Amino acid sequence: MEQGNLFYPPVREHVRDITFRRHHGNQQSEEANRRVAPFRESDEQRIEKIIREHGTKGITSTELETVLGKAKNKFSGRLSSLRADKKVYAQGTRNGCAVLIHKDFTR
DSSP: OOOOOSSSOOOOOOOOOTTHHHHTTOHHHHHHHHHHHHHHHHHHHHHHHHHHHTGGGOBOHHHHHHHHTSOGGGTHHHHHHHHHTTSEEEEEEETTEEEEEEGGGOO
């Protein structure tokens, strides 16, 4: 954020936050979104690649936790983005979790 003055208030940079509706602009969530912004694209590409590598079998978020070595809350926003961009779809469930399939393997 750029520092403003009396006549020109700070201009907030727009950072895409796919989960905004869920957290309704919560200050901590906004700050977390700003902190991950520089890594968002590479993290999303890495997750998309992992999902694609699992082919028609797919992968659940619990399985992704193991592969990535991160808790779901650390990457769930990337899954939301991939689903919103129609790069990944949920098809069925496994062990109570949605199975994520890359668009290359969906019907």
